[in-house]
Structure formats: structure tokens, C-alpha cells
Amino acid sequence: MTLLAVSRISKRFGGLQALADVSFDVAEGEILGIMGANGAGKTTLFAIISGHIAPSTGQIVFEDRLITGLSPDRICRRGIVRTFQIVRPFRAETVLGNVTTAALYGRTPAASRKEATARAHAILTEFGLAPQSTKPAGALTLSDQKKLEVARALAAAPKVLLLDEVMAGLTPAEVAQMVALIREIRQRYTLTLVVVEHVMRALVDLSERIVVLHHGRFVMAGSPEAVACDPRVLTAYYGEAGA
Amino acid sequence: MIDRRIAAPGLAWVLVIAGLPFMLEPYGLSVAITLCMWIALTQSWVLFSGLTGYISLGHVVFVGIGAYVAVLTWKILPLWAALFSGGCIASLFAILIALPVLRVRGPYFVVLTFGIAELMRHVILNAERALGASSRLLMGLPDNAVLFRWMAIFALVATALTLIVKPSRFGVGLNAIREDETAAQTIGVPVVRYKALAYGLSAFVPGMVGGILVLRSTYFEVGQVFNPMLSLSIIVMAIIGGSDDARGPLLGAAFLTLVQELLWARAPQLYLVLLGLLLIGFVMFAPKGLLGLWTRRKAADP
Amino acid sequence: MTTLLSGQLLFSALVLAALYALLAVGLNLVYGTMRLLNIAHGDLAMIGAYVAYGAFTLFGVPPLVILPVAAAIAALIGHVLYRGLFKRLIDQGGPIERLESNSLLVFFGVSIVMQNLMALAFTATPRAYNFWRDVVEVGGVRMSVNRLSILIVSAAALIAILLFLKRTVHGMAIKALIQNRKAAQIVGVDVERTQRLAFHIGFGSAGVAGALLSMTEQITPFMGFPFTVTAFLVIILGQLGNIWGSIIGAIALAVVQTYGVALTSSTYSSVLLYGLFVLTIVLLPQGLLRGLRSAR
Numbered sequence: 083m084t085l086l087a088v089s090r091i092s093k094r095f096g097g098l099q100a101l102a103d104v105s106f107d108v109a110e111g112e113i114l115g116i117m118g119a120n121g122a123g124k125t126t127l128f129a130i131i132s133g134h135i136a137p138s139t140g141q142i143v144f145e146d147r148l149i150t151g152l153s154p155d156r157i158c159r160r161g162i163v164r165t166f167q168i169v170r171p172f173r174a175e176t177v178l179g180n181v182t183t184a185a186l187y188g189r190t191p192a193a194s195r196k197e198a199t200a201r202a203h204a205i206l207t208e209f210g211l212a213p214q215s216t217k218p219a220g221a222l223t224l225s226d227q228k229k230l231e232v233a234r235a236l237a238a239a240p241k242v243l244l245l246d247e248v249m250a251g252l253t254p255a256e257v258a259q260m261v262a263l264i265r266e267i268r269q270r271y272t273l274t275l276v277v278v279e280h281v282m283r284a285l286v287d288l289s290e291r292i293v294v295l296h297h298g299r300f301v302m303a304g305s306p307e308a309v310a311c312d313p314r315v316l317t318a319y320y321g322e323a324g325a
Numbered sequence: 326m327i328d329r330r331i332a333a334p335g336l337a338w339v340l341v342i343a344g345l346p347f348m349l350e351p352y353g354l355s356v357a358i359t360l361c362m363w364i365a366l367t368q369s370w371v372l373f374s375g376l377t378g379y380i381s382l383g384h385v386v387f388v389g390i391g392a393y394v395a396v397l398t399w400k401i402l403p404l405w406a407a408l409f410s411g412g413c414i415a416s417l418f419a420i421l422i423a424l425p426v427l428r429v430r431g432p433y434f435v436v437l438t439f440g441i442a443e444l445m446r447h448v449i450l451n452a453e454r455a456l457g458a459s460s461r462l463l464m465g466l467p468d469n470a471v472l473f474r475w476m477a478i479f480a481l482v483a484t485a486l487t488l489i490v491k492p493s494r495f496g497v498g499l500n501a502i503r504e505d506e507t508a509a510q511t512i513g514v515p516v517v518r519y520k521a522l523a524y525g526l527s528a529f530v531p532g533m534v535g536g537i538l539v540l541r542s543t544y545f546e547v548g549q550v551f552n553p554m555l556s557l558s559i560i561v562m563a564i565i566g567g568s569d570d571a572r573g574p575l576l577g578a579a580f581l582t583l584v585q586e587l588l589w590a591r592a593p594q595l596y597l598v599l600l601g602l603l604l605i606g607f608v609m610f611a612p613k614g615l616l617g618l619w620t621r622r623k624a625a626d627p
Numbered sequence: 628m629t630t631l632l633s634g635q636l637l638f639s640a641l642v643l644a645a646l647y648a649l650l651a652v653g654l655n656l657v658y659g660t661m662r663l664l665n666i667a668h669g670d671l672a673m674i675g676a677y678v679a680y681g682a683f684t685l686f687g688v689p690p691l692v693i694l695p696v697a698a699a700i701a702a703l704i705g706h707v708l709y710r711g712l713f714k715r716l717i718d719q720g721g722p723i724e725r726l727e728s729n730s731l732l733v734f735f736g737v738s739i740v741m742q743n744l745m746a747l748a749f750t751a752t753p754r755a756y757n758f759w760r761d762v763v764e765v766g767g768v769r770m771s772v773n774r775l776s777i778l779i780v781s782a783a784a785l786i787a788i789l790l791f792l793k794r795t796v797h798g799m800a801i802k803a804l805i806q807n808r809k810a811a812q813i814v815g816v817d818v819e820r821t822q823r824l825a826f827h828i829g830f831g832s833a834g835v836a837g838a839l840l841s842m843t844e845q846i847t848p849f850m851g852f853p854f855t856v857t858a859f860l861v862i863i864l865g866q867l868g869n870i871w872g873s874i875i876g877a878i879a880l881a882v883v884q885t886y887g888v889a890l891t892s893s894t895y896s897s898v899l900l901y902g903l904f905v906l907t908i909v910l911l912p913q914g915l916l917r918g919l920r921s922a923r
Contacts, residue, residue: 172504185512444901601739
């Protein structure tokens with residue numbers, strides 16, 4: 083069942099065409115990877131889906147309702163939450179406070195501060211961040227801040243989670259850890275995930291299906307194996323002789 | 326929701342409001358009125374600027390609007406109604422301009438609020454000139470006891486508002502806005518609505534304060550109730566006292582009232598030089614104010 | 628209607644435009660390189676005005692002769708502010724928005740201190756003096772020599788600054804710094820020195836504008852702020868960093884003000900100024916500011 087439908091999305095920034103006529107569907111419960119070289123338009127796409135920028139043309143449909151043009155907080159309440167490539171924690175706020183805030187808002191706001199804190203604590207424990215609950219978020223290592231970013235997004239009770247380059251800057255060991263963590267939460271919270279990733283290994287490991295973008299255009303969608311062998315993708319990444 | 330520890334001071338405050346006018350001689354009462362005014366204004370400022378991080382350098386505009394409403398309805402409405410309408414109209418003004426104005430961020434917002442206050446000052450100035458009312462004389466003013474009681478109530482209300490909002494869900498949302506507005510939106514905080522609400526709320530008490538302020542002197546002067554130095558004083562008090570919680574403004578207001586009483590009548594320009602220096606000093610060396618310095622020292626000692 | 632088309636009005640507008648342009652270009656240099664909202668710019672002009680006033684009434688020195696001194700004093704004050712305050716703020720680090728907001732508050736404090744120190748020294752009563760009393764008549768337009776010299780000197784100063792920015796290495800370095808700070812650093816521009824130079828020229832030119840102003844306007848310690856607002860309005864309208872844009876914006880604003888006041892009355896000029904100011908900041912496309920801020 084199609085949960086999220088991206089339909090003929092284009093975005094122009096002055097003279098730059100960041101996205102051109104991109105369309106694809108996201109099925110309920112799947113892990114969809116978005117692949118593309120730098121400048122392919124991946125982050126712009128996320129920003130449009132989550133409501134931070136408006137598309138020049140095109141529509142986004144979520145659960146059969148139009149969400150194009152809604153503000154990010156309304157889209158969050160509908161059930162789509164995104165993380166940021168460059169993490170944006172509430173730095174002066176404690177780790178627990180960060181996640182509690184999301185639990186108080188989000189799609190299914192907690193009824194009380196107490197309940198929100200309890201929810202937050204449970205999520206932090208799963209992520210292994212509980213021992214650092216009272217630390218200011220700004221004091222965490224990058225790897226922990228990335229986990230916090232995902233934990234906070236999760237506390238907002240999304241149906242669809244957009245993960246924007248969660249692995250960037252992590253060591254191979256940390257990457258493996260994060261991949262396992264993501265698989266686990268998908269299971270536990272029945273999420274649909276859309277993942278943008280540069281770390282090819284992680285993307286191929288994690289995704290059940292991959293959409294390939296190149297220079298803002300949709301190239302193809304298919305299983306990781308199919309994508310890895312497709313001549314169009316190889317040309318895009320390696321040039322003519324690579325195919 | 327409200328701290329149980331507040332119940333006792335709250336009761337004490339009520340007794341103060343009722344009884345103080347009988348105990349202080351005229352000069353002391355006047356100082357008390359000033360002190361309550363600063364507390365009321367600074368707490369209201371903190372409610373918005375302290376919590377959301379949008380620093381308003383033009384908060385006097387709400388005082389001025391409330392004052393003008395009080396002047397226009399003087400002798401037409403009972404005092405409580407005039408004050409209440411002043412507060413409501415000030416809040417309305419804030420909410421009306423909130424949408425375009427709160428889209429501007431950082432220092433541009435600061436300078437914009439100052440510009441708006443100056444704009445309104447000149448608009449009302451011209452309006453009064455057009456009405457042919459270059460200076461309105463106010464007759465039959467209430468005495469200082471009444472003024473004090475109202476001002477003390479406003480101080481109480483403003484402090485109570487800050488105490489209630491800060492730990493509430495609304496307060497958590499405002500805090501998130503201050504930390505990172507974009508991230509706050511992503512997790513569902515209705516940023517636009519909240520900023521407007523906080524701005525409107527922070528204008529209410531200042532509007533009512535304006536009404537009492539104008540009744541302290543026998544004639545209404547636009548420049549006085551729209552004086553940008555009032556905005557400056559509020560910020561200095563908030564910075565000196567610290568704007569993290571409700572205690573800060575109390576500290577800052579007390580400090581500044583003291584300085585003001587010592588200097589204002591004798592050397593108003595020296596007073597302003599001191600205000601300017603305090604602003605510079607605290608912004609550069611102690612941005613969290615005296616309260617911040619104190620808590621930092623406490624944290625350093627084992 | 629004939630008054631509206633008179634050369635008189637045009638002359639008034641031109642004189643005003645020249646002053647506004649000088650102020651705006653100076654602000655462009657300071658704000659463009661530092662990206663800090665120095666709302667004390669007009670107050671430096673105020674100080675220049677008092678320097679000229681003091682020099683003439685106390686020592687009989689003609690204002691045009693005292694110009695370099697006024698410039699030097701204003702530049703010196705700018706230097707002290709930079710060394711003492713802003714360098715420290717910038718070195719403190721932290722998020723850019725906080726730095727910008729904090730420095731605004733500091734500049735505001737500086738402005739208040741300067742205004743009131745001058746008020747303590749000279750009292751707040753407006754002062755004025757009359758240097759030249761002659762009037763020339765060219766083509767039916769009567770121009771006071773005072774205002775004519777303002778026009779000529781401002782224009783000369785502007786041309787000098789423009790040539791400096793265009794032809795000299797230091798000038799080009801300043802332009803580079805304004806356009807893209809990081810790129811300027813990469814190509815080897817000495818940021819520290821260039822910034823200081825821009826600061827000195829910027830504040831110095833405010834001092835010059837103030838000294839010129841004193842020839843025809845009454846001066847008070849609190850005259851500075853409307854000029855600050857005007858200068859900011861002009862550089863926002865003319866696009867930040869664009870020197871020619873400031874000049875065109877200055878002419879536009881001066882024309883609107885002069886003819887607007889002629890059509891209505893002088894009481895509305897403040898409402899017009901602050902109204903334009905508020906409107907401009909609100910309507911300013913966020914992208915413009917953000918793009919420029921990323922150039923830090």
C-alpha cells in the first residue's frame with residue numbers, strides 16, 4: 083500500500099534546477115533508500131517532503147491526503163518527521179529534555195510532562211543514551227548526537243521517518259551499529275523509512291528498494307542488486323567507460 | 326503546576342498590596358510604584374524575549390498604546406475597564422503585527438522592534454497634532470495608594486504568568502523555539518502560532534502598566550509614554566538580573582530602581598550613561614546576569 | 628506646482644542625497660566587512676558635527692579645514708570600539724546570530740553612552756553657527772554657499788572613496804571582503820588589516836558627513852539616530868555591499884523625502900522615514916540576508 087506519493091516534484095532556485103519532475107512511491111513498512119551523487123537533489127527532496135521548502139511544481143500525497151505547502155509542524159502531526167544532515171540538537175537543553183520535548187509535541191503528544199519524560203527515557207535506553215540523560219546535548223560526541231537526533235525524531239511518533247545522511251562522519255564500527263539500530267527501531271515501532279545515504283555500503287545494506295537520482299532527475303527505482311548493475315547508474319557514477 | 330513554595334510569598338504579596346500604602350510615606354510609596362512597574366514590565370519581557378530568544382528592543386510601544394487608550398477613555402470608562410482595554414488593545418496590536426514581524430530573525434528583529442516603537446511614537450504624535458490636542462490635561466487623578474495597588478497587582482500577574490508558562494508545555498515549546506526554531510518545527514512545535522501567542526501575552530501587562538504610568542502625571546505627553554529609554558531599561562534589567570527564570574527580573578528591577586532613585590532626578594544623563602555602560606558590560610562579560618554569575622559560582626564550588 | 632518643479636527643490640534634494648550617500652557608503656564599509664549592525668553610525672556623525680561646531684565657535688577654525696580632524700576623531704573612536712569591544716565579542720565565538728544580536732546591543736549601549744556624554748558636556752540645547760552667509764544664484768536657483776560646499780565636498784569625498792575602492796589594492800581587498808569573506812581569505816587578503824581599514828574609512832566618513840551637516844543644521848546630542856536609520860535604509864534598498872547601489876538609494880530616498888515633505892508637511896517626514904524602515908526590514912527577502920551572512 084502506498085503511504086507516501088511524490089508526484090512530479092520540481093524545484094528551481096533562481097537559475098539552478100535542483101529537482102526536475104521527480105516521481106516515486108513509498109510503500110507502507112518499507113525501507114526506501116535514495117541514492118545520488120552530490121548535487122543530485124536528495125536533501126532538497128527531503129526538505130520539500132517535510133515542508134521546509136515549497137516545491138516549484140508537483141505534489142506530495144501522504145495517506146491519500148495532499149500535504150504540499152503545509153508547515154513542517156503540521157506535517158509532523160500528520161506523521162512525517164525528518165532528521166537533519168548537520169545535526170540540530172537543542173544544545174543547551176539536556177539529552178532527556180530534547181527527547182521529552184518531541185514526546186510532548188509530535189503526532190501523539192503525551193498527556194503529561196511525566197508521561198513524556200517516561201516515553202523519552204524508554205527511547206533513550208533503547209539507543210544506549212540513558213546514562214547521558216542529564217548532559218547538555220551540545221556536550222555529546224557526534225556519533226551520540228546523531229543517535230539523539232534519531233531518538234528525538236522517534237519520540238514525535240512518526241509513521242514515516244526521513245533519515246538524512248545519518249551515517250555521515252561515523253566510523254565503520256559506528257556505521258554498523260547505527261544500521262543495526264535502525265533495523266531494530268523499524269521493527270519495534272512499525273515505521274516506514276526513507277533513507278538518504280552517501281555511505282554506499284550502509285545504503286545497500288539497509289534498503290529494501292533504492293531510488294536513484296542524478297542531477298535532480300529520477301533515474302530508476304529497484305532492488306539494491308538491480309541498481310548496482312544498472313548501466314544508467316554506473317554511467318552516472320563512473321562515466322561512460324564504467325558501464 | 327505552580328510551585329507550592331509560591332503560595333506563601335503570594336499571600337505575603339497580597340498583604341503588601343493591601344497594607345503598604347498605609348505604612349510608607351509619600352516618597353517611599355512612589356518608589357514602590359516604580360519598583361512594581363519595572364517588575365511588571367521586565368517579567369512580561371522575559372515571558373517573550375527570554376523564552377523565545379527574540380530580543381525585543383521596542384517593548385515600550387505596548388506601554389505607550391495602553392497609555393493612549395487610558396487617556397482617550399479617561400472619565401469615560403471606569404479605571405479598571407480603561408486599564409483592561411489598554412492591555413487588550415496592546416495585545417491585539419502585538420498579535421496583528423506578529424505574522425510579518427516575527428518572520429525576521431536575530432539582530433534584524435531587534436532593530437525592527439525599535440523601529441516599530443519609534444514609528445508608533447511619531448504616528449501618535451501626529452495624530453494628537455491633527456486632533457489639535459498637543460497636551461492633554463488629566464483631571465481628577467487617583468491618588469498614589471490606588472496607583473500602587475494596581476501596579477503591585479500587575480507585578481504579581483506578570484510574575485505569575487512567567488512562573489506558570491515556563492514549566493508548562495507551552496514553555497517547553499517556546500524553549501525549543503529559542504534553541505533551534507527549524508528543529509522545533511520538525512518535531513511538531515507550532516512555531517508561528519506560539520511566537521505570536523507569546524508576543525501577544527507579553528504585551529498585555531505592559532499595556533495596563535501604561536495606563537497607570539500616564540496617570541502618575543497630570544498631563545499626557547506622547548514622548549514620555551513612548552520613550553525608547555524605557556525599552557532600554559527593561560533590557561538592562563533583564564540582562565543584569567538574568568532572564569532564565571522569574572527571579573531574574575525581580576533582581577534586575579530592584580537594582581535598577583535603586584540606581585534610578587539615586588541618579589534620575591539629579592542627573593538624568595549620567596543615569597543613562599550608566600545604563601549604557603551596564604548594558605555593554607553585562608552583554609560582554611556576564612550575559613546571564615547576576616543570577617548567572619551566582620549559579621556559576623555555586624556550580625564551581627564542590 | 629511651480630515650487631515642485633523648481634530648481635530650488637532639486638538642489639535641496641541633491642544636497643541631502645550627497646550627505647545620505649556619504650553616510651551610507653561609510654556604513655556599507657563598516658557593516659559590509661563586519662556584518663555587525665552598528666546603530667551608532669549616526670552618532671559618529673553627531674560627534675563630527677560637534678567637533679566642527681567647537682572648532683569654529685571656540686577657535687574660529689573654518690569647518691572645511693577641520694574636516695580631516697573630524698574624520699580622524701571619528702575614525703579613532705571607531706578604532707577604540709573595535710579593539711576594546713568588538714574584537715572581544717568576535718573572539719568569544721559562538722553561534723553567529725547570538726554574536727550579531729549581542730553586538731547590536733553593545734552598539735546600542737555605545738550609542739546611548741555617546742549621546743549622553745555629549746549632552747553632559749554640551750547640554751541638550753540645539754546649537755548652530757553660521758559660517759558663510761553668502762548666497763549664489765545660478766540659473767534662477769538660489770543656493771547658499773554653505774549648502775553648495777556640502778554638495779561639492781560630499782561628492783568629492785565619495786569620488787575619492789570610489790576611486791580608492793576601485794583602483795588601489797587595499798580598496799579592492801575591502802570589496803573582496805564585503806563580497807565573500809572566506810574567498811577573500813583564501814586568496815590571501817589580510818582580513819584583520821583590511822577590516823580595520825574599512826572601519827577607519829567608514830567611521831571617518833561619518834565624521835566628515837557630520838561636520839558638513841553642522842554647517843546648515845542645528846546640532847543636538849540626539850541628532851544621530853535618524854541618520855543611522857536613513858543610512859541603513861539606503862544600504863538595504865541599494866543592496867548591501869553595492870557601493871553604487873547606496874548612491875542610487877541615497878538619491879532616491881533624498882528625492883522622496885524632499886518632495887514628500889514639500890507636498891505634505893515636515894511633520895510627516897519622521898513617520899515616512901520610520902515607516903519605510905519598518906517596511907523594508909519586514910519585506911526584505913530573507914534570502915538576501917542569509918546569502919550575505921553565509922559569506923562570513
